[in-house]
Amino acid sequence: MPDLFLISGGYVYDPANNIDGQVKDLWIENGKVVAPPTDPTIRPARTLNAAGLVIMPGGIDMHCHIAGPKVNAARKMRPEEKRKGEKISRTAVSHSGTMGSVPSTFATGYKYAGLGYTTAFDAAVPPLAARHTHEEFEDTPCIDKGFYVLMGNNHYVMNAIRDAEPERLKHFVAWLLGSAKAYAAKLVNPGGVEVWKQQQGGNVHQIDETVEHFGVTPRQIIQQIARTVDELRLPHSVHIHCNNLGMPGNWTTTLETMRSLEGHRGHMTHIQFHSYGGGEADENTFNSKVTPLAEYVNANKNLTVDVGQVLFGETTSMTGDGPLGYYLANVYKSKWFSADTEMEAGCGIAPIKYKNKSLVHALQWAIGLEWYLMVEDPWRVVMSTDHPNGGSFLAYPQIIRLLMDRGYREEILKTVHPAVRERSQLGDLTRTYTLNEIAIITRAGPARILGLKHKGHLGPGADADITIYTPHENKETMFALPRYVIKAGQILVEEGDIRQEHYGKTLHVAPSYDPSAEQHIGDWFEQFYSIRFRNYPVGQEYLHAAEQVACG
């Protein structure tokens, strides 16, 4: 007899299969959703009565910071938060942990699962730190996970672009992703981090500035990586953190970056932080430029975005954008951490507190919401806080309420800096999200954008990652505490309590390349890196339950 698990009678929201709240049974076998048995005498081994409950695929966070060197540095850097933060106690099936804006590894896994999220991707890992990141993933329970590897300031990448050797670049990108066991290609302030590493306070200020010593521009890096990623047919497009994050007037850089893709796929991440009008160093001119940018996104189907919503309160900003950490620490007079990774990347960390009475912060909050409400196609906009940069992933239920409940949105709008009404469109936007649209921007959409065919839906063959909610008029209440969370066909969480140990899989890609290209990479590598070439690639043994996602 097959070991069938039946979830019966719930209201199912499965937008990828055009199911919008219909009452439906779900059958599960060996961790996957299966078609209902045709033989009526077949009985399930277990049944969960979900009558009256809302069922969605497990949530997918496609952009967060949960593992790797800068996350770890941020944990160490903020003992004051750990001291007063919630304590996670050990139980028979779970480890202890600490919270604060940067939770410990175990707490991260438990809290994502408790929220109904079953998959998450760290968005910025220097390839040199990939091994460490995989080791941290092994201690991050409950969820499936993966990471994007930084390559927008990689010396080999910039050399290959300068030398106009697209084939060499393609082999390198494929080799790098495979060596790091990463999931996607990430650009962070392309070129700008390298300038920061070269000169005091350095950065690039627009995408046609030349990166010294390499003779390439950010535009060339963006174009060439986007083209390469498409040629390699990676499941996810290039993931772009534009130049000039956080700077007043940066919207033109963002628009120019989107144009520079020339039709290639591109995911513009935490777009909220890149949508600002206004002049340099003058808070009084700061304003929203979502309208022209969203218009461009609406008209160009090669583009997708996640928002990077800001929420009021204290958090930690952490970024692969080295000069940005310096900028923020100067603005907020806070402590600051900066680190460079040889040949590859940089990083900056600074504590931050978003205040609703601050004009800039209130506008950032409004600009994020404008993005959700102004992108017409919910399949191309994804919920994110850029955890923990705009706020914790634990704030997702609050964002859902802001999107679904216009009265609540208006109420909060009244409490923030009054000039927000004049400098953004938020007050005029009447759109509200449906449950089906929430299911798109939190699971079905990110799965599609990531090219994860077996996630984000509940059709036969899908991973049986399922979140079951008790309906509630207050959507924040409803989404904050799912009734059940099912991972790979097992009940993992019941009303916030972890019921069993589960470690999840590491998702990665392994694009093919010409093995003879390793000779050139190896010769270069041995000249410059502080470690040996043969010690660089991460072996399969470092991955916990790896799953290679196919290209093409």
Ligand SMILES: [Zn+2]
């Ligand atoms: Zn990020």
